[in-house]
Amino acid sequence: MDRSAHLLSEHGLKNTPVRRKVLSFMEERKHAVSHAELEGAFNGDADRVTLYRALNTLEEKGIVHKVLGRDGIARYALCQDACTVHRHDDQHLHFHCNTCKNVFCLAVDDYPEVNLPAGFMLSKIQLSAEGICDNCK
């Protein structure tokens, strides 16, 4: 059983061709993938709605996490092991390339301390960056 199939059974999801291919596609990319990108990769082998539902399900189970691009379009990337259904450990930096619009999940060492005004309760902070990625440079 390959890694994709393992991830699925591990989270109580049926091991279907679509889901396996979505996951292995993500494994091969170093950036977060959009629905449109996946649809192109499937090239008619799966309905667009099925892909949307596969992405939503994978996110709900904590297998992938969702990032909104600067263009407002959702992208998805495989989570680290620390992610669970209950908590997404997305303590990393999302780098948005201004040229290709791709979003990259990069490691980050330390997070800044943040002081909020009275009455605001913080649950998490996120760091994002924009610029040009290594491929577009």
Add this chain to the structure above:
Amino acid sequence: MDRSAHLLSEHGLKNTPVRRKVLSFMEERKHAVSHAELEGAFNGDADRVTLYRALNTLEEKGIVHKVLGRDGIARYALCQDACTVHRHDDQHLHFHCNTCKNVFCLAVDDYPEVNLPAGFMLSKIQLSAEGICDNCK
């Protein structure tokens, strides 16, 4: 001439009722406002397209800045004086309330240093947070 009218003439924009009302509405709020929120406030006194265009124009001129909410919906807030047509100084924290979905622009003292992998060129970093705002608590 009130502050809204002044902001408009200062940036070479016509001083129209819609734009004045959009700006004064934003001045009264302490969170970034969405198109839907504005449309409700106008209650038929302006076309939805006119509001979209007013927001786009104000953003282009550097009078307001745009934030994408976690829900993927655009919101707009008045800029600080440092914003110009050429550069938006949005060096502040965007706090996303998980309950009311409002986005607040909060001051932040210092930004973390970030080391990117080889080949990535940074143009700016942004800090965002989520939790519960003072009103929803």
Add this chain to the structure above:
DNA sequence: GTTTCAAATGCAATTCAGTTGCATCTGGTT
């Protein structure tokens, strides 16, 4: 291996934010 059924898929239709084209109107300058 066959039965079984909840879950997954495919297709059509719908929603919702945002944009575009074009005719009309108006703020501000001459």
Add this chain to the structure above:
DNA sequence: AACCAGATGCAACTGAATTGCATTTGAAAC
């Protein structure tokens, strides 16, 4: 008062994402 670039209103459109429903399928039970 005349003028006109820019602003507005209306209708139609786009594109991402969701929903309803009939059909199919993975995997567990027999």
